[in-house]
Amino acid sequence: xxxxxxxxxxxxxxxxxxxxxxxxxxxxxxxxxxxxxxxxxxxxxxxxxxxxxxxxxxxxxxxxxxxxxxxxxxxxxxxxxxxxxxxxxxxxxxxxxxxxxxxxxxxxxxxxxxxxxxxxxxxxxxxxxxxxxxxxxxxxxxxxxxxxxxxxxxxxxxxxxxxxxxxxxxxxxxxxxxxxxxxxxxxxxxxxxxx
Amino acid sequence: xxxxxxxxxxxxxxxxxxxxxxxxxxxxxxxxxxxxxxxxxxxxxxxxxxxxxxxxxxxxxxxxxxxxxxxxxxxxxxxxxxxxxxxxxxxxxxxxxxxxxxxxxxxxxxxxxxxxxxxxxxxxxxxxxxxxxxxxxxxxxxxxxxxxxxxxxxxxxxxxxxxxxxxxxxxxxxxxxxxxxxxxxxxxxxx
Numbered sequence: 381x382x383x384x385x386x387x388x389x390x391x392x393x394x395x396x397x398x399x400x401x402x403x404x405x406x407x408x409x410x411x412x413x414x415x416x417x418x419x420x421x422x423x424x425x426x427x428x429x430x431x432x433x434x435x436x437x438x439x440x441x442x443x444x445x446x447x448x449x450x451x452x453x454x455x456x457x458x459x460x461x462x463x464x465x466x467x468x469x470x471x472x473x474x475x476x477x478x479x480x481x482x483x484x485x486x487x488x489x490x491x492x493x494x495x496x497x498x499x500x501x502x503x504x505x506x507x508x509x510x511x512x513x514x515x516x517x518x519x520x521x522x523x524x525x526x527x528x529x530x531x532x533x534x535x536x537x538x539x540x541x542x543x544x545x546x547x548x549x550x551x552x553x554x555x556x557x558x559x560x561x562x563x564x565x566x567x568x569x570x571x572x573x574x575x
Numbered sequence: 576x577x578x579x580x581x582x583x584x585x586x587x588x589x590x591x592x593x594x595x596x597x598x599x600x601x602x603x604x605x606x607x608x609x610x611x612x613x614x615x616x617x618x619x620x621x622x623x624x625x626x627x628x629x630x631x632x633x634x635x636x637x638x639x640x641x642x643x644x645x646x647x648x649x650x651x652x653x654x655x656x657x658x659x660x661x662x663x664x665x666x667x668x669x670x671x672x673x674x675x676x677x678x679x680x681x682x683x684x685x686x687x688x689x690x691x692x693x694x695x696x697x698x699x700x701x702x703x704x705x706x707x708x709x710x711x712x713x714x715x716x717x718x719x720x721x722x723x724x725x726x727x728x729x730x731x732x733x734x735x736x737x738x739x740x741x742x743x744x745x746x747x748x749x750x751x752x753x754x755x756x757x758x759x760x761x762x763x764x765x766x
Contacts, residue, residue, distance in 0.1 A: 408621050408623070408624060408653065408759075408760060409757045409758065409759050410624050410626070410627060410628070410629060410651060410734055410757070410758040410760070411627060411628040411629070411755060411756070411757055411758075412628070412629045412631065412668070412671055412690065412692075412736055412755070412756040412757065412758060413628055413629070413630050413631065413671070413753070413754060413755050413756075414630070414631035414632060414633070414634045414671050414688065414754040415632070415633055415634065415751065415752050415753065415754055416633070416634050416635045416673070416748040416749065416750050416751050416754060417633055417635050417637070417750060418750040419635055419637060419640050419750065421640060468640045468747060470635070470640055470684065470747055470748060470749050470750045471749065471750035510681075534681050535680065535681055535684050535747065535749050535750070536681060537640065537681075537683050537684065537747050538683065
């Protein structure tokens with residue numbers, strides 16, 4: 381690599397280490413790393429009162445129906461309202477909508493009603509989330525839990541909506557059957573988590 | 576460097592031998608002139624980083640899903656760096672990008688986290704580069720941050736990261752166990 385040169389009249393020594401061009405240091409790389417944990421969040425329910433039909437008082441997480449029975453027929457009066465939740469999952473996930481009782485069922489306080497009167501009210505609860513939807517049919521066929529699962533193959537965030545609907549005259553004993561007097565109740569639960 | 580010195584010493588010994596010849600043993604001494612010249616090329620060398628990876632750790636704020644405030648991120652030093660002439664230190668970096676998340680993130684989410692890489696202790700002012708990735712991790716500007724050093728220098732270079740930010744403040748981070756970016760440091764002799 382070094383170079384030695386002689387001239388005729390004298391001695392000339394020339395040393396050059398390496399190429400004539402300036403040498404640039406090879407760039408080292410420092411890596412930077414981090415991680416983002418899997419996370420799902422869901423906020424408190426917010427009932428969209430403005431567009432609701434037959435909606436009564438909302439007390440925290442308890443939603444009261446204004447008039448479950450039509451005053452003239454004593455059968456079910458139509459109900460419609462939407463419930464919004466601020467929600468987030470930062471990975472592919474599943475949303476589960478579950479009913480504790482599979483319908484709005486009369487809370488038993490005495491003897492069972494006869495076939496003349498209905499004890500249960502079926503409803504539909506449609507989950508709208510991440511550009512897709514899925515409906516839980518709480519058909520009031522029996523007092524039993526019911527669950528609907530919606531798989532979402534991407535992260536999602538924003539408003540998760542549950543559209544709650546009861547059809548006019550819908551009962552467990554058939555259309556238009558009058559409802560037995562009492563309190564009718566069910567609990568809906570929305571769960572976000574891994575698939 | 577050591578080889579150059581040795582050769583120069585051997586060359587210098589040649590005329591010395593001629594002058595040592597006694598005048599009584601022959602003709603008057605003659606002289607021969609010679610010149611010496613050498614050139615040391617401009618060069619720089621970068622040492623080894625104390626830590627090859629700066630691990631930021633968990634980046635998600637569990638209460639919001641957005642980027643957490645990252646305080647006291649790790650730093651490192653590159654020891655044994657030198658330039659034998661005036662030089663320029665440059666730094667460029669890539670955003671932290673989720674390595675396992677394929678494709679574009681959904682609206683409102685990001686698979687990239689930006690930060691500023693700072694290289695100090697070489698020049699009077701630190702050289703810095705702020706990554707500018709979008710939610711998909713694509714950078715629009717990769718012009719390195721540079722600072723001059725007017726004198727030959729041999730010192731330790733410090734590398735730090737900070738100012739972490741999502742492309743949009745309201746972005747949620749997609750989950751991933753491996754967000755990775757890279758900082759590239761260059762020492763260049765000035766022409």
